[in-house]
Amino acid sequence: MNPRTLAQQLVDTDVLEDVSSNVAIAGPGFINVSLDNDFLSSSLGSEPLVAPTNKPLRIVVDYSSPNVAKQMHVGHLRSTVIGDSISRMLTLAGHTVVRQNHIGDWGTAFGKIVAYIDDLKSDQEINSGLEDLEQLYIAASQRFDRDSSFASKAREAVLKLQSHDPRTMDIWQKFIDVSLRHLEDIYGKLDILLTPADIKGESSFNDDLPAVIERLETNGLLVESDGAQCVFINGFVRKDGSRLPMIVQKSDGGYLYHTTDLATLLYRTRELEADQVLYFTDARQILHFQMLFAVAKKAKFAEEATELEHHAFGSILNANGEPLKTRSGENPRLSDLIEQAEIHARNVVEEKSQHLDVEQRSEIAHHVAIGAIKYADLSKNRTSDYKFDLNTMMSLEGNTSPYLQYAHARISAIFARGGINGEEIELDRIRVKHPAEHDLAVRLLRFQEVLEQSITERKAHHMCNYLYDLTVHFTRFYEKCPVLNTESKERDSRLGLCARTAENLRVGLGCLGISVPKRM
Ligand code: ARG
Numbered sequence: 001m002n003p004r005t006l007a008q009q010l011v012d013t014d015v016l017e018d019v020s021s022n023v024a025i026a027g028p029g030f031i032n033v034s035l036d037n038d039f040l041s042s043s044l045g046s047e048p049l050v051a052p053t054n055k056p057l058r059i060v061v062d063y064s065s066p067n068v069a070k071q072m073h074v075g076h077l078r079s080t081v082i083g084d085s086i087s088r089m090l091t092l093a094g095h096t097v098v099r100q101n102h103i104g105d106w107g108t109a110f111g112k113i114v115a116y117i118d119d120l121k122s123d124q125e126i127n128s129g130l131e132d133l134e135q136l137y138i139a140a141s142q143r144f145d146r147d148s149s150f151a152s153k154a155r156e157a158v159l160k161l162q163s164h165d166p167r168t169m170d171i172w173q174k175f176i177d178v179s180l181r182h183l184e185d186i187y188g189k190l191d192i193l194l195t196p197a198d199i200k201g202e203s204s205f206n207d208d209l210p211a212v213i214e215r216l217e218t219n220g221l222l223v224e225s226d227g228a229q230c231v232f233i234n235g236f237v238r239k240d241g242s243r244l245p246m247i248v249q250k251s252d253g254g255y256l257y258h259t260t261d262l263a264t265l266l267y268r269t270r271e272l273e274a275d276q277v278l279y280f281t282d283a284r285q286i287l288h289f290q291m292l293f294a295v296a297k298k299a300k301f302a303e304e305a306t307e308l309e310h311h312a313f314g315s316i317l318n319a320n321g322e323p324l325k326t327r328s329g330e331n332p333r334l335s336d337l338i339e340q341a342e343i344h345a346r347n348v349v350e351e352k353s354q355h356l357d358v359e360q361r362s363e364i365a366h367h368v369a370i371g372a373i374k375y376a377d378l379s380k381n382r383t384s385d386y387k388f389d390l391n392t393m394m395s396l397e398g399n400t401s402p403y404l405q406y407a408h409a410r411i412s413a414i415f416a417r418g419g420i421n422g423e424e425i426e427l428d429r430i431r432v433k434h435p436a437e438h439d440l441a442v443r444l445l446r447f448q449e450v451l452e453q454s455i456t457e458r459k460a461h462h463m464c465n466y467l468y469d470l471t472v473h474f475t476r477f478y479e480k481c482p483v484l485n486t487e488s489k490e491r492d493s494r495l496g497l498c499a500r501t502a503e504n505l506r507v508g509l510g511c512l513g514i515s516v517p518k519r520m
Contacts, residue, residue: 003029037432040441041493044500045428049447049507052094057275060098060268061087064187064194065281067104068179068201069113071134072186073331074324074388075282078313081377081513083280084192085460086311089511093455098272101194102264103183103201105176109137111158114171115150116140118157126171130178134333158254162206176203189338190370191513200267208263209255213248216262219299227251233294246291261292265301265308276307278458283312283383311458314385316377324388337388338373344390345369352396353520364517368394368402371514375401378512379464399468401514404505407471409520410478411502415495418484422499430496431489436477437497443470444500447508460512467508474501 007025016023022034063083066076087097116139120126129136143150160168180196187194213229216222221231223245230245238244248259268274279289289310296302318324326332345365353361376393380386396402415422432441443466450466483494506516 007031035438035442037438037441040432040438040445041430043445044430044432044441044496047445049503050092050451051448056094056096058096058098058273059087059090060100060272060274060277061090061280062100062102062278063087063280064192065100065102065104066183067109068176068183069104069109069133069137072183072334074316074334074337075331077316077334077337077373078282078377079280080187080190080192080194081374082311082313082382082460083278084194085374085378085512086278086280086455086458087193088513089451089455089460089463092507092511093451098274099194099198100268100272101199101201103199105179106161106202106206106260108154108158110161110172110175111154111156112140112144113137113175114157114161114168115154116143117171117175118153118168119150126174130175133175133179133182136175186334186338189335190374191515193513200264202260205260205263205267208266209259212255212259212262212266215301216248216295216299221295221299222248231295233291233298236291236294244291246295257288258292258295261288262296262299262301265292265296269302269306274306276309277302279310281310281312283314286310286312309458311382313382317385317387319387319389321387338369341369341373341390341394342366344394345372348394348396348402349520356519360519364520367515367517368405368520371401371405371509374512374514375404375464378460379468381461382459399464401509402520404467404471404509405514405516406520407474408502408505408509408516409518411474411498411505412518414483414498418495420495422502425495425499426492427496427500429489429492430500431493432497433490433493434477434481436473436480437494440470440473440477440497440501443473444497444504447504451511454511463508463511467505470501470504470508 004025007029011023011025011031016033018036019039020033020036022036024032026032061083063086064076064080066072083099087099090097113136116136117126117129120129140154144154145151157168161172180199184196186192213222216229216231223230223232225245228245228247228251229249230247232243232245236244236246246258247256248262249255265277268277281289289308293302293308293310296308297304302308316324324332326336342365345368346362349361349365349368353364356364372390372393376386376388379399392398393400394402396406412422415425430441432438446466450462454460454462477497481494483498484491486494509516
């Protein structure tokens, strides 16, 4: 059918009757709809910010998942921040989210560490040695490289770990406890939802690995190649055209990352009853997950209906566009980055908020620093790289977290000035009239749509762009439309628009794991 004719037929129906009295057909068959102010007003007065999904799912979200042999470094930031935000949005939409922190707490690195700690003589030495996890791992690795008797001790320790030798397990546990305390500390600072109960690391699947091999065998998928147990899947080939194996057991009997992930997946589908499993890691693991999912479906580690998704992301770069490194060429520690951000934020707040006392300022600086770190990450398309630049991310202008937090604080200040309790403002008093009110109202009603888009694509930048656009339009509205100094009906209506904007900002930033200080 001719698109213009179809458009005309649509316009001739009454579907838009209460929505728009200004519908026009344009170009080859577009329909332009100008929403009526009455429609906007009544929608704002009656519709909740978020309508829960009519298809709630159980969704396992695997994120953060650092390898705990070392301190958490900047490479773990993105998985932690992105995974946390997506799981907050899924929960808000009404899904049941099961967070899983699949920490790397098993394998050869831990053999080195356990052997090294075992060599420290006294308990006191052990305790002080454990304080600096990074140093411990570096020292153990260096010793492993130059001291062959230590190296064989370390390899022995791996076997002892696998067979749960009590003394070896005891040392390992001490190390893990210190590492987890360090993790908790970072999650606390960053306001991340993960708790100790969400940790189910590689070590917890150690005993399930032989069954993985058996299952592959039963399904006729296991092939021996150069002494190793492998699975070959159609479509996975090397550059030279030869078939790429997924190795699940080495010739010495040791298991691999793939093997553990297969065992983990079985647990997630069987015990956690996942409808969907989402993984957030950097782009280097794309092939790992492609192979994992293919084998998992073939050998029924997951049912055909279970959706398995790997969501990769780019790297964090320095201001020159190179990978972020410390002066000595190491990956910067996450705790150091957070500290730098806090110092920077304190300077900004000190300058801008001299009317507040020291305690309030340092509280605000904390919210600003954490918000800025998270927002800088989440506001970029997940798959691209981005530059970690404290100046840009803490700017009070532009698409930044402080800009949005500041807008929210400004609305609180309007309420305070009018002696109004923001929570008691009634949204059914909103009467949209002025064009700036119209533009703001249209945006206020888009929240649900943006939430759904962010969830469907597993990309938080849609929410960020939305909140920025909303704030720009709120600022325009506030410039053009006096709120407190106008006649009472209009004042009530505009206070309603302010209250709803504050709510959208608070809930929207909440989706990103960013809190809003009352004052700034
Ligand atoms: N520990 C891994 C790393 O630091 C990430 C684990 C991701 N989750 C998984 N189930 N493989 O690279």
